[in-house]
Amino acid sequence: MKKGKFSILEHELVPEHMVIEESEIKELLDKYKIKKGQLPKIKLSDSVIKEIKAEVGDVVKITRRSRTAGKSLSYRLVIE
Amino acid sequence: MPEEKEGVAEELMKSGVEEEIAELIKEEFMQAELTVDFEELSDMQIEEAYVEDILVMLGREEEGEVKLGDIELKVNKSEMPEKIKDELKKKLKVVRRKLSSENLDEILGKIAEKYEKAQVEPREAVGIVAAQSIGEPGTQMTMRTFHYAGVGAIYITQGLPRIIEIVDARKNLSTPTMRIKLMEECALERNKAEELAVKIKETHIGDIGKIEASTEDMSLWLSLNERELEKRHIKKEDLEEKVKGIGTDVLVEGVEDGKLRIHGNNKFRLTEFEKKVSNLLVKGIEGIKRVLVRRDPDGEYVLYTVGSELKKLKNQKIEGVDFGRTTTNNIAEIADVLGIEAARNAIIDEMMSTLEEQGLDVDARHITLIADAMTMDGEVKQIGRHGIAGEKSSVLSRAAFEVTVDNLLEAAIHGETDGLRGVTENVIVGQPIRLGTGAIDLVARK
Numbered sequence: 001m002k003k004g005k006f007s008i009l010e011h012e013l014v015p016e017h018m019v020i021e022e023s024e025i026k027e028l029l030d031k032y033k034i035k036k037g038q039l040p041k042i043k044l045s046d047s048v049i050k051e052i053k054a055e056v057g058d059v060v061k062i063t064r065r066s067r068t069a070g071k072s073l074s075y076r077l078v079i080e
Numbered sequence: 081m082p083e084e085k086e087g088v089a090e091e092l093m094k095s096g097v098e099e100e101i102a103e104l105i106k107e108e109f110m111q112a113e114l115t116v117d118f119e120e121l122s123d124m125q126i127e128e129a130y131v132e133d134i135l136v137m138l139g140r141e142e143e144g145e146v147k148l149g150d151i152e153l154k155v156n157k158s159e160m161p162e163k164i165k166d167e168l169k170k171k172l173k174v175v176r177r178k179l180s181s182e183n184l185d186e187i188l189g190k191i192a193e194k195y196e197k198a199q200v201e202p203r204e205a206v207g208i209v210a211a212q213s214i215g216e217p218g219t220q221m222t223m224r225t226f227h228y229a230g231v232g233a234i235y236i237t238q239g240l241p242r243i244i245e246i247v248d249a250r251k252n253l254s255t256p257t258m259r260i261k262l263m264e265e266c267a268l269e270r271n272k273a274e275e276l277a278v279k280i281k282e283t284h285i286g287d288i289g290k291i292e293a294s295t296e297d298m299s300l301w302l303s304l305n306e307r308e309l310e311k312r313h314i315k316k317e318d319l320e321e322k323v324k325g326i327g328t329d330v331l332v333e334g335v336e337d338g339k340l341r342i343h344g345n346n347k348f349r350l351t352e353f354e355k356k357v358s359n360l361l362v363k364g365i366e367g368i369k370r371v372l373v374r375r376d377p378d379g380e381y382v383l384y385t386v387g388s389e390l391k392k393l394k395n396q397k398i399e400g401v402d403f404g405r406t407t408t409n410n411i412a413e414i415a416d417v418l419g420i421e422a423a424r425n426a427i428i429d430e431m432m433s434t435l436e437e438q439g440l441d442v443d444a445r446h447i448t449l450i451a452d453a454m455t456m457d458g459e460v461k462q463i464g465r466h467g468i469a470g471e472k473s474s475v476l477s478r479a480a481f482e483v484t485v486d487n488l489l490e491a492a493i494h495g496e497t498d499g500l501r502g503v504t505e506n507v508i509v510g511q512p513i514r515l516g517t518g519a520i521d522l523v524a525r526k
Contacts (some may be wrong), residue, residue: 006394006403013407013422013429026118044357048419049226062421070163071240076420079458 005049017048017062020075025059028075042076054078102352146176154184158192203519205503207453210446217440218243223444234372234384236409242434244305246427249454249462251412254386258368261405262381270373273381277371279364280383280393285357287321288312293354300354302340314363365392390417415460421461427451456504477504 024060029036037060039063042049044056054060058078066072089440093444151172155165168191172184180188200206221240237245237255245253261282266272283289290302309316320332323342331343342357370386388408393401408414409430415423428444428451435442454461454470461467465482472478475491475498500506512518 006397007267008418008422009393010404011422012405012423014418016423019422038455042420043458044420046458047417048421052311059093062526064421064425066161067448068163069161070166076458 007051009051014048015065017052017054017060018063019052019058020061021056024061028059036077039075039077041079044078044080051076056080081136085412095438104246146172146179146181147301148176150181150184151176154188158188160192164191164195168264173238173303182322201516203515205515210449212448213442214243214435214450217435217442220440221373221438225417234370234386238434239438243431246411246434247353247450247454247463249411249460249467250409251336253388253410255386256410256413258383258385258393258406258408259389260383261402263400263402267380267382267402268376270381270399272372273383275313276398277373277383279398280368280385280401281364281371282361282366282368282387283312284358285319285360285362287423288362291354292360293350295350298343298350300350300357302341302342302357314364319362319367322360323357326360347385364492365389367392374402390414395402411460415455418456420455420460424451424455427454427460444505472502474498474500474505476500476508477502480504 025036042060044050044054049060052060056078060071060076060078062074062076064072064074100333113176155172157207158165160168166189172179172187176184198498218240221243234257236257237253243253257278260276261267262273262276285302288308289302290303292303304316304319320334320340323340324330333341334345341438367387367389368385372384373381376382388410390408390410390413392407393406396401397403407426407429411423411426411430415424418467428447431441431447431450432444437448448506450463454463461471463469470478470483472481475487475496479491481504498509499504500509501514503515506513
């Protein structure tokens with residue numbers, strides 16, 4: 001992955017996205033007692049998803065900078 | 081008044097939870113009979129405490145006091161936000177000599193307890209609270225502002241119209257603008273910043289010369305304004321190339337006194353051809369109508385534009401532009417170029433700064449909730465009938481919002497059922513709503 005000055009992953013508005021393992025997905029779903037489809041979504045055509053090459057059905061972990069908490073974790077399911 | 085704005089932001093960040101927690105921590109210390117006045121503690125002193133810690137780590141550890149590692153470990157293990165953890169660590173480290181291991185556990189336990197209490201209860205109607213928390217200050221917002229906020233001479237939509245633009249997820253803004261930050265070597269020198277401004281602003285042939293159509297030989301005569309050319313760093317040869325690019329049989333020849341004669345092909349009529357040549361982009365980014373160089377309070381030169389073209393700016397990769405810190409007020413554009421998460425951040429930033437500009441203090445968490453709801457499905461959706469409200473599963477809820485008859489008719493045709501699970505539906509039929517205490521059912525034991 002080339003990270004030029006004009007890479008969107010380096011943009012200050014873009015938080016870190018990371019595809020997580022199957023085991024971590026299970027842990028997450030168990031923790032909140034939800035199904036995969038109930039997670040917030042992110043599109044396959046999303047610029048960041050294209051950049052990190054995630055696939056439909058993957059869950060991405062997003063490490064956001066939060067105004068109130070300092071750091072917060074969020075998850076999105078990749079959809080078509 | 082940028083300085084004032086910064087002050088407000090700072091205050092906002094300091095207020096609320098953080099202050100409460102700071103108060104809590106102080107309280108807990110007092111209960112543990114420790115007297116430390118954090119207000120009087122300077123950064124210096126805190127740093128000194130750290131230096132002492134290093135000495136301890138080198139082997140001058142004393143018995144019976146809480147170790148540095150313990151604080152790290154225990155605080156990290158507690159389930160609290162990063163910000164509170166950091167503050168706790170910093171403050172605990174200063175007083176750790178006076179603490180026993182039990183004290184530490186007690187302090188952490190109590191803080192965790194209070195933090196839990198401060199959280200939103202399950203089944204609390206957070207959306208309603210958010211709506212009211214923005215709605216009330218919204219009534220104090222100016223309906224229409226004509227003042228030139230922020231940048232001199234560029235008008236940017238502010239106040240209520242701007243808030244409406246954001247929550248409606250408009251694609252075509254009334255005043256799109258970019259804030260282009262520059263790399264260090266350009267950000268500190270006005271000349272270089274101005275140079276970049278010229279590179280970015282759109283320049284058409286019509287801007288740098290006069291075109292005369294001659295019906296006599298069916299060609300155009302272009303007399304260039306040399307001063308404009310120089311100002312915009314445009315070479316005549318490049319310009320000729322650009323003109324030739326219009327079509328295969330376009331001929332350009334230089335004539336005496338600096339004029340250019342342009343022969344069009346016969347496909348175009350002369351007036352059409354003239355328009356085409358006049359609108360030919362020779363430099364810059366199409367759509368950037370003006371670029372203003374302005375010095376920010378921190379001494380950095382920043383470019384403000386009229387018109388927003390984030391994608392083109394990204395693709396052109398103009399040297400000196402710090403794309404990583406460049407933003408636009410067009411959220412749809414951000415979603416397109418930088419993704420949905422960036423759009424979420426942009427919604428929060430834009431709404432907060434619009435409210436702050438008007439001197440309104442709304443907690444960031446309400447705004448965050450709105451941004452989350454708008455970006456939930458991977459695309460930016462408006463709040464209204466074409467977005468969140470229109471996609472509710474309940475017929476009655478949709479009908480209660482807008483276009484009642486259409487919704488009911490549509491639902492009747494498709495034979496929809498309403499599970500009466502939401503708030504609005506239950507208010508309509510006169511049942512208790514399933515929120516707060518209403519969310520709890522009683523189960524009789526046999």
